[in-house]
Amino acid sequence: MQSFDALNRYAIPEHVFFRFGPGGQIFADIRNSSASASVFLQGAHLTAFQPRSQYDPLIWLSEKSRFAVGKSIRGGVPVCWPWFGPHPDNSQFPAHGFARTHLWTVSDSSSSKDITRITLTLEPTNETRAQWPHETPVSLEIVVSETLEMSLTTHNAGNDTITLGEAFHTYFHVGDIHSVRLEGLDGCTYLDKTADFARKQQEGxxxxxxxxxxxxxxxxxxxxxxxxxxxxxxxxxxxHADSTVVWTPWAEKAAAMGDYTPDGWRQMLCVESANAAENVLQLQPGEKHTLMVRYSAEPL
Structure with a gap:
């Protein structure tokens, strides 16, 4: 873990601050003239983003989120890496990989009046090497302005081709899930996990x-x-993301999870940019891959 003194090398007056949050966990807070954001260093997990032009945040975080060591949190932008969903060979390994529950290291920051960047890297440990015996340096750059940009870069520094799954498992803040609609996937083939992964086609x-x-x-x-x-x-x-995952748990499943308020599920929708299922990547030795997303709000 980086010491607070080491982290403060990357603090920028009026723009980037580090603080202790729930459970003694460390967060980076970002402020500029365009927006505000917060990043939980465990998992490089963005927990808040709100442009100053918006009355409400774009990113949803459960009021019952648990900020516990080694545990995932409900909401924000979990980083799923280096696999998405269950591990293909070992059910004892964590779903969606280990990146979202391990501490990342801050490696760079910069800011102007209206745009701020912070970069984090994931250092391998004995535990992660047991699950992922590959040399794959990975970094996450977060750019906070009127829009939010996130770029996850994986470098295959080893000698073998690797199979990589990844996603930004983003929870968006909505007024009420019953009244929203999602545009952009008309005509696309999808796997329906609520129907035993049946293959279907989206209409409208x-x-x-x-x-x-x-x-x-x-x-x-x-x-x-x-x-x-x-x-x-x-x-x-x-x-550089060939899959889109769409998820809402609805009332019964949310209640069973234990980290939702009774109506919290109504105010969120996950739209995840991914390389998953049939779209996992084959990363050749020496190859780099960057998954990038940009989130913005527009008047209706």
Missing amino acids: DITFNAETDRVYLNTQNDCIIHDPRMYRRIRIHKE
């Missing part, structure tokens, strides 16, 4: 009236959340 925009858990394949499209309650559209732009 997506609306929500029950648990939804789908992996849309072979799509590079922008997605747009239309939210009449908040009078806005959230645009989700991605690059």
